[in-house]
Amino acid sequence: MRDFSYLRAGNIEAARNAAALPGAMLLAGGTTLIDLAKCGVAEPSTVIDISHIEGLNAIDVTADRAVIGALARMSHVADNPQVKNLFPAVSEALWQAASAQLRNMATIGGNLMQRTRCPYFRDPQNFPACNKRAPGSGCSAIGGVTRGHAVLGTSEACIATYPGDLAIALVAFDAEVDLGERKLKVEDFFLAPGATAEQEHDIRPGEVITAIEIPGSAAARRSTYVKVRDRQSYEFAAASAAVGLELEGDGRTVRDIRVAFGGVATKPWRARAVEEALKGQMLDEETVRKASELAMEGAVDHGANHYKIALAPRVVVRAILKLGETA
């Protein structure tokens, strides 16, 4: 790991000023930054420690909305009784991510900024070609081992999967990210690679995430996060789904439904075609199965990741039927 100078920010203003310096990177939990610095991917000249800033870790939940400070730890948000009660998919996405130790360190702001787990991206010594790391250098994954790579939202420049769990639940429920001067839909905060794979987030130098805000809804109250992976725990998703459901008074007809995918796309992926196909419909297995297939329209595989095209709709079916059963 290359050495850097260390700054401790006492408040957000100081953090913003320091973050605007060239070569500066913020440090919150460190579970992405220190890891990538060890891989030789992140090479900050200055590390700005924001973890000592006070007042940025509040978790404030009402039926109307949840406001979660950028420095709130993943474990605290996952275990918060109000979050569990009013936004179960958010709690489930968090406790199924990483490990207990990592969740005690990792912050909500840092979580949104985590980088892809593409093994070529993480290994600059052996794989110099990576458009995400070095724009214009090519992509080592295309033509390589692609079992974990994305099938939706890819480009000729990059096919790396967005690895996180929390953001999948956030896009399903129209959450926003607060950058101080600007507030963005989480869905718009994440950028698909296109021709500029190096730009993963709509964040500018000197901007600091201060909070996320999730509007409350009946669908958010009746929601779940289903994560399928290569081992039972402590693993990134092979495919995952955040789903929320609101039924009409008859208990069978869909009034509102939210569907978002993880593990299969280059960014947190809202599946509006599936939602539209199910609104106003009766919730039976055949209808749900057919609608879920719509999510994979336009999917492109690279051989070894072909299985995701079959797997992802089944994960959504499982999630929706699970919610349908819980009255």
Place this chain on the structure above:
Amino acid sequence: MNDQVTISPTTLSVHLTINGRDHALEIEPRVTLLDALRDRLALTGTKKGCDQGQCGACTVHVDGQRVLACLTLAAQVEGREITTIEGLADEDGTLNAVQAAFLEQDAFQCGYCTPGQIMSAVACIREGHAGSDEEIREYMAGNLCRCGAYPNIVAAVRQAAQELRS
């Protein structure tokens, strides 16, 4: 903490509180808590497995919470209470209930993952995440054991959790 940003020179003076004792260190900013413990303070009970946050061998407590020392900068935990495996037993050598349960249940083979397992288990029980074998497996998933002593580890955590509850 003042409102200003403090810029560090090439080496930092860092004061760490480890197992109730204060230590003053002169270190480069990039030194992790794990390397500070093992290489500068001769507290080698905390193990280095992957050095990348993937195995749990380096688990310690910061302000009572389990974290990974390999992804924590030493400079970052100034002013926090750090507990390592060396600080778990009582002054007179009486073992912590989890340490005793690991011995009784033979919850290790080579022993390399054990300090991390024990630090993780102490926190797991304290968090209230040791209610069933299934819950123990989920909340201990961040500690890998290359020897595969998992069934005995779960038994040890279950035993210690029961003892601490009664």
